[in-house]
Amino acid sequence: MTTKLDKLSKELSVGQVAKRCGVAVSTIHFYETKGLISSWRNNGNQRRYTRDVLRRVSIIKVAQQLGVSLSDIGEALGKLPKQRTPTAADWNKLSKQWKAGLNSRITRLEQLRDDLDGCIGCGCLSMKVCPLWNPDDEVASKGDGAYFLDDD
Numbered sequence: 001m002t003t004k005l006d007k008l009s010k011e012l013s014v015g016q017v018a019k020r021c022g023v024a025v026s027t028i029h030f031y032e033t034k035g036l037i038s039s040w041r042n043n044g045n046q047r048r049y050t051r052d053v054l055r056r057v058s059i060i061k062v063a064q065q066l067g068v069s070l071s072d073i074g075e076a077l078g079k080l081p082k083q084r085t086p087t088a089a090d091w092n093k094l095s096k097q098w099k100a101g102l103n104s105r106i107t108r109l110e111q112l113r114d115d116l117d118g119c120i121g122c123g124c125l126s127m128k129v130c131p132l133w134n135p136d137d138e139v140a141s142k143g144d145g146a147y148f149l150d151d152d
């Protein structure tokens, strides 16, 4: 239960942040170990967060749903002023930045879906002819030997 004192406090405990953001406490700790959010220790050696962390966690969650990697999220958040709640303008910049990547992944997934339509039940999984395993024979341009197709 959120008390009136909780609402007025400028400092939040990890439990309060987790509850307000609808995530597990372990998720908050995880984001912190990845450098996406930060806290400090109070006199009782308990973690405390400024209120801007609430919007930062929201941004992280949405970005993850968009398929943005944690390292890209961290890079983007690192460009925002510290200790300031991200604004709508900040979100606008971030979302534009991530939209191109999302569109690229959608295009790639649509291509995979179309290729899959043609091979249901085929099972060839051939490096020479399978458009799913080796689209456009990408591996041929890399020469002999084993190559990992997903370079993203």
Ligand code: FES
Residues within 6 Å of the ligand: 118, 119, 120, 121, 122, 123, 124, 125, 126, 129, 130, 131, 132, 133
């Ligand atoms: S598995 Fe069907 S085309 Fe490769």
